Amino acid sequence: MTVVDNVERGAPNARPARTKLSWAWLGVMPFFVFAFAFLLYPSSTIVVGSFRDARTHAFTFKNVLALLSTPYLINAYWLSIKISLITALGGGLFGFLLAYSAIRGGLPRFMRSSLMTFCGVASNFAGVPLAFAFIALLSPSGELTHLLISLGFNPYYHGFTLYTFWGLSLVYMYFQFPLMVLIIAPAIDGLRREWLEAAENLGASSLQYWRYVALPILLPAMLGTMILLFGNAFGAYATAFALTGGQVNLVTIVIGAELTGDVLGDAGLGYALALGMVVVMALAIAGYTLLLRRTERWLR
Amino acid sequence: MRRGGQVWAWFWMILGILYFFLPLLATFLFSLRAKLGVLSFQAYEDVFTDPDFIYNFGYSVFWGVLTIIVGILLFVPTAYLIRLRLPQFRSSVEFITLLPFVIPAIVFVFGLVRTFSQPPFLIVDSPALLVAAYTVLAMPYMYRAVDTGLRSIDVRTLTEAAQSLGAGWGTILFRVILPNIRVAILSGAFLSFAIVIGELILAQYLVKPAFAPYLAYLIQQKAYEPAAMAVISFALTWAFLGIIQFVGRGGAQAQIGGGR
Numbered sequence: 001m002t003v004v005d006n007v008e009r010g011a012p013n014a015r016p017a018r019t020k021l022s023w024a025w026l027g028v029m030p031f032f033v034f035a036f037a038f039l040l041y042p043s044s045t046i047v048v049g050s051f052r053d054a055r056t057h058a059f060t061f062k063n064v065l066a067l068l069s070t071p072y073l074i075n076a077y078w079l080s081i082k083i084s085l086i087t088a089l090g091g092g093l094f095g096f097l098l099a100y101s102a103i104r105g106g107l108p109r110f111m112r113s114s115l116m117t118f119c120g121v122a123s124n125f126a127g128v129p130l131a132f133a134f135i136a137l138l139s140p141s142g143e144l145t146h147l148l149i150s151l152g153f154n155p156y157y158h159g160f161t162l163y164t165f166w167g168l169s170l171v172y173m174y175f176q177f178p179l180m181v182l183i184i185a186p187a188i189d190g191l192r193r194e195w196l197e198a199a200e201n202l203g204a205s206s207l208q209y210w211r212y213v214a215l216p217i218l219l220p221a222m223l224g225t226m227i228l229l230f231g232n233a234f235g236a237y238a239t240a241f242a243l244t245g246g247q248v249n250l251v252t253i254v255i256g257a258e259l260t261g262d263v264l265g266d267a268g269l270g271y272a273l274a275l276g277m278v279v280v281m282a283l284a285i286a287g288y289t290l291l292l293r294r295t296e297r298w299l300r
Numbered sequence: 301m302r303r304g305g306q307v308w309a310w311f312w313m314i315l316g317i318l319y320f321f322l323p324l325l326a327t328f329l330f331s332l333r334a335k336l337g338v339l340s341f342q343a344y345e346d347v348f349t350d351p352d353f354i355y356n357f358g359y360s361v362f363w364g365v366l367t368i369i370v371g372i373l374l375f376v377p378t379a380y381l382i383r384l385r386l387p388q389f390r391s392s393v394e395f396i397t398l399l400p401f402v403i404p405a406i407v408f409v410f411g412l413v414r415t416f417s418q419p420p421f422l423i424v425d426s427p428a429l430l431v432a433a434y435t436v437l438a439m440p441y442m443y444r445a446v447d448t449g450l451r452s453i454d455v456r457t458l459t460e461a462a463q464s465l466g467a468g469w470g471t472i473l474f475r476v477i478l479p480n481i482r483v484a485i486l487s488g489a490f491l492s493f494a495i496v497i498g499e500l501i502l503a504q505y506l507v508k509p510a511f512a513p514y515l516a517y518l519i520q521q522k523a524y525e526p527a528a529m530a531v532i533s534f535a536l537t538w539a540f541l542g543i544i545q546f547v548g549r550g551g552a553q554a555q556i557g558g559g560r
Contacts, residue, residue, distance in 0.1 A: 023469070024385035028393075031378035035396045038432045039439075042411035043403055049414065097312045105309025115313075118320055121541055127498050128515045129530040133323035135519065136330035136527055143326040174323070177316075235404030238500035242516045252406045259410055259505055271414075274407040281402050 046278065049271030063268035064275075073254065073264075073273060080234055080251045081280075083165065087172040088229035094173070095180025096222060102181075103188045116185065119178035126175040131242035134171045138162045163244050171239060176229050183228070187221040187295055217295070224291030231284030235277065251277055324534060331527035343528035350525065356514035363503075363510065364496040367434040368489045371442040374435065376485070379446045380477055383455055397443040400436055405501045409433065413505055430506045437499065438492035445491070449484025450477075487544040494540045498533070 053060045067073055102112040137144045138155075139162050148155060161167055191214055199209040237252035246253055251273065257263045258270040334342035347353050382389055400408065412433055417424040435442075458480065462472045478485070503510030515533070518526045 024381045027381045027469075028378050028386060028389065031374055031393070034374055034432070034435075038412070038429075039396065039399060039408075039436050042415040043399070043408065045415050046407065046411050094312075094316070098316045101309035101312045105313075106306045107309050107313060111313060115316070121538060122320060124494065124541065125534070125537055128500055128512050128519070129498070129533040130323075132515070132519055132526050132530040133327045136530075137323045137326035141523075143329050144322065174319070235406070237404070237406045238512065238516075241500065242519055245520050252404065255406050255410055256501075256505070259413055267414075270410065274410050277404055277407050278402065281404060285402050 043278075046271055046274045049268060050275040052268065052271075054267040060268075063266075063272040066266070066269055067272040067276065070269070072249075073251075073269075076249045076251045076254045076273075077276065079165070079249055083169055083172065083250070084230045084233035086169050087176045087233045088226045090169070091173045091176025091229055092180045092222065092226040095177035095225075096184055098177065099181045099185050100188055103185060104191075115181065119181045121178075123175060123178035123182060126236070127238035128242040130174060131171065131239050134162060134167075134174075134243070138167070138170075163247070168240060168243065168248065171243060172233050172236065175236075175239075176233060179229060179232060180225050183225045183292075184218075184221060187218055190295075191217065220291040221295035224288045224295070227284050227291065228288040231281050231288075234280055234284070327527050327530050327534075331524060331531050334524040334528075343524040344532075346525050347528045347532070352514065353525075353529070356509045357511045359509040360497050360503075360511035363431060363434055363508075364493040366431045367438055367496050368442075368492050370431060370435045371438055371488070371492055372485060375439070375443045375446050376478060376481075377473060379443060379450055380455065380473060383447075383450050384459060393443075397439050400440050405437065405499075408436070409501050409505045424506065427508065430502060430508050433502050433506065434492075434496050434499065437502070438488075438495050441491040441495070442488040445484045445488025446481065449481030452484070453477075453480045490540045490544050494537055497536065 050063050051059055051061065053062065098115065101107060102115045134142075136142055139145065140156055142162075145155060162171075195213050196209060199213050204212070235252065237250075237256065240248055240250055240253060241256065246257065254263070255270065255273055255277070258273070262270075264270055264273075331343045332339040332341070334340060334346065378393065382393055403411075412429065413424055415421060416429055423429050455477070458476055459472055462476045467476065497511055499510070500512040500516060504513045504516075511533075515526055515529050518529070
């Protein structure tokens with residue numbers, strides 16, 4: 001890789017660089033102009049708007065402080081964080097167990113490739129159609145609900161609803177666990193059989209193998225992916241909106257409502273709300289990158 | 301240990317299979333129940349004769365095609381030049397193309413609407429803004445697909461060969477580079493298309509006709525037609541991903557054969 005890089009870097013010196021460079025500059029300008037106009041500038045207005053008084057345009061911490069002292073918005077963040085945590089942990093654990101079963105569980109070989117294909121599809125399958133699929137399955141008139149009722153068990157008499165916390169978590173898991181499977185599979189592949197054999201030869205129990213060999217290697221990747229899953233659920237909007245018709249107090253839904261109806265009554269507060277999301281997402285992506293890099297040492 | 305492990309492995313796999321397929325099965329069953337007492341394809345007939353569905357879905361296809369064209373025109377020359385002439389910009393371009401992962405779509409559209417609904421940039425009603433926004437959302441996939449495609453060919457040699465035969469930049473880009481990375485572009489294009497078809501937020505808040513907002517609206521109004529639409533949308537997702545895999549594989553073989 002480095003050799004190729006050097007060759008690539010070395011070659012341009014051989015030709016007159018100046019005129020070529022200006023053409024190259026011109027060629028990438030549309031991209032940078034596009035990115036600035038439609039991504040960087042609109043995103044930067046969120047940062048600016050968060051620290052600016054909506055009327056006077058003066059610099060202020062008022063918006064951020066107001067965000068932190070409005071119980072309704074704190075609750076929105078709290079619900080978003082709770083649902084993201086639960087589905088990241090649940091989806092992460094389930095995804096790991098699935099991936100480990102398919103790769104090291106002694107199942108037929110075709111199980112692994114079909115699991116990967118299904119996960120590729122399922123991780124791309126979120127939003128409105130997913131919400132409807134669970135309505136068809138588990139709403140009060142859903143297929144599984146009918147089946148359970150005919151068996152004498154109505155989940156809606158036992159505190160279950162599809163449209164609140166646990167129902168929403170169940171739906172979110174559908175696009176969470178496939179991502180875990182796809183990302184953790186290479187890490188499980190990297191667990192060499194020799195390590196298990198060596199541990200067994202040295203008299204380690206299965207528990208000791210997991211505690212001292214497998215987990216220390218897999219844990220950073222697992223945690224990193226769970227952090228990514230957290231961000232994945234935190235930024236989700238369409239699934240929750242389609243499932244509840246916008247009747248659930250998640251941060252994304254509140255931002256959407258603010259955009260159409262100015263429900264917060266203060267434009268600056270909307271910016272601060274959006275900025276908070278970006279901060280959480282940025283932390284999640286950074287954590288994921290850092291932890292996954294730690295794992296890569298073992299996977300060569 | 302092995303035997304017990306295998307039982308658990310089967311347990312988790314079967315749970316996974318149930319979790320994966322039950323919602324799909326329920327949706328399909330639901331979509332067949334439009335006529336009381338019998339299973340029928342009535343809901344599908346209703347969907348395909350529903351002028352609103354055709355109108356909204358047609359628009360989604362239109363946005364998707366435009367997004368792919370804009371994406372190709374924007375990202376192919378950029379990725380090519382970054383690779384060949386301006387490697388010093390590689391990390392900043394990579395950072396930009398990954399930003400749509402960090403900024404949630406709802407926050408992105410919030411910024412767009414607030415920026416472009418006040419002077420001096422009053423273009424929030426323009427369809428061009430919607431296409432630009434779709435292009436931004438598809439950018440991580442499209443740009444990376446193009447960049448991966450460029451990595452797999454020898455850009456420098458191809459360029460120099462074309463140059464020494466007297467080709468201009470347009471010829472190099474569109475008759476030499478583009479055909480060589482068509483497989484990568486195609487897979488990026490299908491992913492972009494799938495994203496645009498499924499995207500709810502942009503069309504909803506920029507107030508344009510599209511499939512996902514219509515489906516979300518219909519879920520609140522009706523029972524069986526949205527089920528049929530959800531099934532159609534699964535089928536499309538599967539078809540697209542299948543095409544990507546098929547094309548990718550066929551392309552790789554063709555490239556080995558063609559390269560020699």
